[in-house]
Amino acid sequence: xxxxxxDCKVLExxxxxxxxxxxxxxxxxxxxxxxxxxxxxxxxxxxxxAPLLSRPISVHEWDxxxxxxxxxxxxxxxxxxxxxxxxTGELLNLTGPAGNGWPVExxxxxxxxxxGGGIGTAPLYQLAKELAAKGEKPSYxxxxxxxxxxxxxxxxxxxxxxxxxxxxxxxxxxxxxxxxDPKDFDVICCCGPTPMMKAVTKLALEAGTEVxxxxxxKMACGIGACLGCTCHTKNNGAISVCKQGPVxxxxxxxx
Amino acid sequence: MADLRVNLLGKTLNGPVIGxxxxxxxxxxxxxxxxxxxxxxxxxxxxxxxxxxxxxGERLWETPSxxxxxxxxxxxxxxxxxxxxLPEMQTMxxxxxxxxxxxxxxxxxxxxxxxxxxxxxxxxxxxxxxNVKHGGIAYGVKAESAKEVVSRVKAVxxxxxxxxxxxxxxxIPEMAAACxxxxxxxxxxxxxxxxxxIDLERRQPVFKNVYAGLSGPAIRPxxxxxxxxxxxxxxxxxxxxxxxxxxxxxxxxxxAGATAVQVGTANFADPKACNRITQEMAEWMDKNxxxxxxxxxxxCL
Ligand SMILES: Cc1cc2nc3c(=O)[nH]c(=O)nc-3n(C[C@H](O)[C@H](O)[C@H](O)COP(=O)(O)OP(=O)(O)OC[C@H]3O[C@@H](n4cnc5c(N)ncnc54)[C@H](O)[C@@H]3O)c2cc1C
Ligand SMILES: Cc1cc2nc3c(=O)[nH]c(=O)nc-3n(C[C@H](O)[C@H](O)[C@H](O)COP(=O)(O)O)c2cc1C
Ligand code: FES
Numbered sequence: 001x002x003x004x005x006x007d008c009k010v011l012e013x014x015x016x017x018x019x020x021x022x023x024x025x026x027x028x029x030x031x032x033x034x035x036x037x038x039x040x041x042x043x044x045x046x047x048x049x050a051p052l053l054s055r056p057i058s059v060h061e062w063d064x065x066x067x068x069x070x071x072x073x074x075x076x077x078x079x080x081x082x083x084x085x086x087x088t089g090e091l092l093n094l095t096g097p098a099g100n101g102w103p104v105e106x107x108x109x110x111x112x113x114x115x116g117g118g119i120g121t122a123p124l125y126q127l128a129k130e131l132a133a134k135g136e137k138p139s140y141x142x143x144x145x146x147x148x149x150x151x152x153x154x155x156x157x158x159x160x161x162x163x164x165x166x167x168x169x170x171x172x173x174x175x176x177x178x179x180x181d182p183k184d185f186d187v188i189c190c191c192g193p194t195p196m197m198k199a200v201t202k203l204a205l206e207a208g209t210e211v212x213x214x215x216x217x218k219m220a221c222g223i224g225a226c227l228g229c230t231c232h233t234k235n236n237g238a239i240s241v242c243k244q245g246p247v248x249x250x251x252x253x254x255x
Numbered sequence: 256m257a258d259l260r261v262n263l264l265g266k267t268l269n270g271p272v273i274g275x276x277x278x279x280x281x282x283x284x285x286x287x288x289x290x291x292x293x294x295x296x297x298x299x300x301x302x303x304x305x306x307x308x309x310x311x312g313e314r315l316w317e318t319p320s321x322x323x324x325x326x327x328x329x330x331x332x333x334x335x336x337x338x339x340x341l342p343e344m345q346t347m348x349x350x351x352x353x354x355x356x357x358x359x360x361x362x363x364x365x366x367x368x369x370x371x372x373x374x375x376x377x378x379x380x381x382x383x384x385x386n387v388k389h390g391g392i393a394y395g396v397k398a399e400s401a402k403e404v405v406s407r408v409k410a411v412x413x414x415x416x417x418x419x420x421x422x423x424x425x426x427i428p429e430m431a432a433a434c435x436x437x438x439x440x441x442x443x444x445x446x447x448x449x450x451x452x453i454d455l456e457r458r459q460p461v462f463k464n465v466y467a468g469l470s471g472p473a474i475r476p477x478x479x480x481x482x483x484x485x486x487x488x489x490x491x492x493x494x495x496x497x498x499x500x501x502x503x504x505x506x507x508x509x510x511a512g513a514t515a516v517q518v519g520t521a522n523f524a525d526p527k528a529c530n531r532i533t534q535e536m537a538e539w540m541d542k543n544x545x546x547x548x549x550x551x552x553x554x555c556l
Contacts, residue, residue: 002283002284002286002287002288003284003287003288003526004287004288005288005526005527043524047500047521047524047525047528048320048472048500048501048524050319050320051317052317052320052321052322052471052520052523052524053315053317053322053523053524054523054524095288095526218313218314218315219315220315220322220324220523221278221280221284221522221523221526223280223284223285223526224280224284225278225279225280225284225285225522226277226278226280226315226324226326226523227277227300227309227314227326227329228314228315228324228326229314229315230309230314230326230329232308232311237308238308238309238329
């Protein structure tokens with residue numbers, strides 16, 4: 001399915017803490033609904049305004065009943081600052097849904113661990129919801145630098161949730177990889193900073209557990225047209241993360 | 256309502272705006288966002304005879320009103336294009352420009368031969384990619400070497416041949432004249448400007464190849480000057496591009512003498528840019544009682 005480009009109404013844009021925001025937008029096209037792990041290119045500034053490129057943000061939650069998409073995002077630079085300034089009722093331009101998303105059907109009947117680091121937890125939430133809706137409850141392991149967010153939101157859809165922080169002020173003092181044994185799972189779905197995804201991939205492969213990672217390469221078009229986001233994979237050559245990804249096999253990326 | 260159709264080398268294009276090579280995929284990626292039948296055409300990604308995986312490392316870098324890219328002509332090769340991407344492009348309902356990128360002269364010749372017997376409407380010879388060592392930039396800088404490659408390709412080419420010039424040429428007017436003398440049926444310009452960025456924290460150049468290509472509104476006034484110079488120098492049709500993001504930008508290139516325009520980087524900021532720019536051109540023309548582009552083309556020469 002190809003991407004669409006629409007102006008969408010902002011329903012809510014709230015700050016969860018100093019740098020994390022949650023934005024809800026109305027997506028009206030019923031024929032192009034997003035799936036867990038897909039993303040959109042976001043823009044709420046004119047085409048001739050900086051930054052030049054729109055910003056890719058994952059679908060955090062999709063509510064088919066109300067046709068609303070939530071984005072959980074970290075305010076980093078100019079683009080996300082502008083998105084954070086959006087008020088209810090204002091318009092947000094979305095291009096998408098883009099990318100392959102998590103292979104939910106292939107995860108059914110398997111023991112699944114969701115492993116997230118910081119804002120990398122964003123694309124895991126809709127996955128947890130979709131798995132739970134099919135009667136499968138994954139385990140959730142999250143790592144944060146300090147104060148965590150959205151932990152409680154995952155709880156109803158997960159068998160267990162566990163938390164690690166660098167600061168030690170919340171949960172386990174240490175790394176997210178210390179929270180679980182990959183041997184206990186059939187598949188690990190992982191998103192977070194590159195060093196974390198590398199470490200999780202290594203541990204999973206050593207344990208013989210399948211691992212899927214969601215990449216965050218820089219993107220210009222988000223629809224497979226510019227080849228700016230290419231990942232040179234081990235087994236599948238040069239692939240466009242925005243189209244054949246962002247969800248890829250860990251061994252193909254880091255193996 | 257103004258008539259925006261354009262005659263390019265005997266073929267009528269549906270509009271004056273063409274999707275620029277490397278920014279428009281193979282056209283179909285935009286099919287659900289853009290009415291492709293309103294475009295003048297779509298240029299394929301730069302094709303090389305045997306395909307390329309493209310460059311390692313950073314590929315995109317934003318600058319004020321610009322974008323530096325180091326893609327490195329990633330493409331599946333001419334054969335693969337003919338079998339897989341071209342049939343998709345044929346569904347677009349607009350003209351197909353096959354952008355043929357470099358290697359050695361023999362590769363250009365062989366690629367041209369393969370494209371001869373396909374439904375491609377035009378061949379756009381890219382002698383100007385700054386991002387691969389043998390991507391043709393060598394041919395794009397010196398008029399003498401451009402002349403050689405263009406005449407050799409022209410000798411085997413059965414399609415209308417457009418030569419895409421690099422702004423990094425030693426002399427743009429000399430380069431344009433040399434390509435036309437060698438047999439180019441039309442010219443397009445500009446490709447990206449060689450540029451550089453440095454990552455302060457790493458104290459390293461951002462790009463593995465150190466230099467990469469700058470595009471976007473930042474280059475527009477220079478591109479316009481170059482298009483103007485070329486239109487003053489040669490008699491063949493010229494396709495103008497470089498930083499075009501609005502209908503007014505496009506009309507500037509037409510007034511500088513361009514037959515049609517291409518739009519690249521602007522598609523990233525607005526995926527509907529090609530349709531919007533065409534619409535904005537029509538609105539300006541209607542407001543100013545200009546019925547065809549002919550009336551204003553080259554009025555600043
Ligand atoms: C498929 C995909 C899904 C994503 N999903 C989310 C999400 O759900 N929530 C979220 O907060 N972010 C997500 N990101 C990352 C997000 O796109 C970037 O954080 C954003 O583009 C930064 O833009 P900016 O203008 O605010 O910052 P900039 O000024 O561009 O950059 C500020 C800092 O962020 C770093 N940065 C920029 N782009 C990226 C990137 N793509 N990945 C990592 N670091 C980057 C820069 O190096 C710089 O240090 C996703 C990225 C991709 C490719
Ligand atoms: C990401 C990217 C990839 C490009 N790839 C090609 C290419 O393969 N062949 C080519 O002739 N030009 C290529 N170009 C150059 C554009 O076609 C165009 O000449 C240039 O970007 C200037 O136009 P613009 O400012 O409208 O983008 C590329 C440009 C960009 C930004
Ligand atoms: S971002 Fe353009 S191809 Fe992926």
